Amino acid sequence: MKLRWLGVSATAAALMLSVNQASASSELDLAKKSGCMACHSIEKKVVGPAWNDIAARYKGDAGARDKLIAKVKKGGKGAWTDVTGGVPMPPYSPRVADADIEKLVDFILHL
Numbered sequence: 001m002k003l004r005w006l007g008v009s010a011t012a013a014a015l016m017l018s019v020n021q022a023s024a025s026s027e028l029d030l031a032k033k034s035g036c037m038a039c040h041s042i043e044k045k046v047v048g049p050a051w052n053d054i055a056a057r058y059k060g061d062a063g064a065r066d067k068l069i070a071k072v073k074k075g076g077k078g079a080w081t082d083v084t085g086g087v088p089m090p091p092y093s094p095r096v097a098d099a100d101i102e103k104l105v106d107f108i109l110h111l
């Protein structure tokens with residue numbers, strides 16, 4: 001009986017894992033489609049800061065989500081001058097739909 005339960009929860013864990021991976025890769029596709037990856041990569045600075053570094057900087061910052069959504073919509077500079085040398089982040093609204101921008105920011109913040 002115990003073994004059976006173990007089997008069930010292992011299957012559930014495997015399922016959850018594959019769902020997670022599927023959503024991460026669809027968000028990465030969205031980022032590619034939206035043109036983000038021309039200047040960003042997950043692991044290293046390209047023109048803009050690495051998305052891992054963005055996630056690390058705003059970890060635990062309750063206001064970060066709104067702030068970053070606004071920044072991706074309207075563009076801006078000054079937050080990463082030490083990394084980028086002052087290159088601005090271009091505005092993405094309305095080129096990218098608001099719902100997609102929110103999805104991308106959630107993806108970045110949960111890296």
Ligand code: HEC
Nearest residue numbers: 034036039047048068076077078079080081087088089104
């Ligand atoms: C032309 C290059 C370029 C493209 C394309 C680009 N970015 Fe950026 N991004 C930057 C730069 C440069 C910065 C640093 C801005 C700063 O110093 O405030 C940045 C910063 C950011 C930040 C952090 C902002 C902050 O205030 O900390 C986020 C989040 C972000 N980009 C997301 C995106 C998303 C999502 C896309 C695609 C929709 C995208 N970027 C496309 C260049 C780019």
